[in-house]
Amino acid sequence: MSEQQTQPPFQVRIVPVTPFQQNCSIIRAPSGKAAVVDPGGEPEKILAAAKEFDADIEQIWLTHGHLDHAGGAEAVKRETGAPIIGPHKEDTFWLDEIAAHWAQYGHPGMGENCAPDTWLNDGDTLTLDGIEFNVVYTPGHTPGHVVIYHNGANIAFVGDVLFAGSIGRTDFPRGDHQTLIDSITGKLWPLGDLQFVPGHGPASTFNRERQSNPFVADHITGYKGAEKKPANAMDQKLSKRWQ
Template identity: 55%
Template sequence: MALQFHSVPVTPFQQNCTLLWCDDSKRAAVVDPGGDIDRILKAVEERGLKLEKILLTHGHLDHVGGTAPLSRQLNLPVEGPHEADQFWIEKIVVQAQMYGFPPVETFTPDRWLKDGDTVTVGDEVLEVVHCPGHTPGHVIFFHRASNLALVGDVLFAGSIGRTDFPMSNHQDLIDSITKKLWPLGDAVKFIPGHGPMSTFGQERQTNPFVADKRFG
């Protein structure tokens, strides 16, 4: 498989920061660097990778808290999320104070993403799917060639994202999962923002929030 991945749990929330890299070129992206930059860079160094960009699924603190220093240190462009999450990114300094996180800096992505866009990691191309609900600007990244999706906090093994935040919407989240994720195929394996991997097919069978039998 030309696209490889490795997840590094970061922050007290144990968020799955994921390294994605092209096997041929060893060029890599870091997805959702929420914090613990030294731990992320150690994983990059151990694999002999060349970081070329940062990709973000949404604007919550535990997913974007390390973006500004990492981007500045390595001169990395930031792509994502959708512009509807700008207000979350602007609030991360306050979020960090509220949750007792180390101080963080806000930032402006170099590229906001929208539904139907693509992003590259080395020679590999991933599709961008806008999946609002948990946040209004949440996006997921789908690598069709390897049936791999990075879904942030849209979907988890056995659960779904919270919708009790400002601008969250439970019905939008259900629609994002059932109308945007499921059509990608049951065989798709996904890396969630927290917890273990699963497949869309497994969640359609067993996830109490979005299993097919709920809508039958």
């Protein structure tokens, strides 16, 4: 007899928002209570998707403070009353400049500055209608980036730390390449082979990236004693580097 698959204790709907097509995720518990991860902008689009999903947004979770991830948080909060939770307080300076940064990109009014109700730290737990999610602190792309995951459902919401075939940019203020690599190998890989929803682009899995990602494959980082081989500079150059 085949082994019965355990159903995840929640559903996820991804809503691409903003000119950067950022993956905003709506996590819906069976009761309909929901959390929205990284509402970067276009709050009316997010709220319409939640209504279609029969999802009652009760919490707003932020992985980091960049404009395309946090720019719509205050608007969603006003409409739903949901508290804004995260990211780590080291991203305060990013959250304080969201409106100005959108104007610099030629989209004034696309988003607004954000003041979280609660900051997140490494090892924190988030609870959605009795369903527990865990938090790891993953600086490098920004100094206050966090990743939110659920081991039982084998899924992580990684913001801009990791992408299918790439990693987050580190040329922004207080970004650091080696810190980002250390966050990925030290905080994400030990979680096992989770599927992840990145801030942009298609989903992937940690094991897939450990095998072939031109920045953090095991043969590049030497993770767990893997034999290190030189990185292919052309692959790294061609690999998409997101916001």
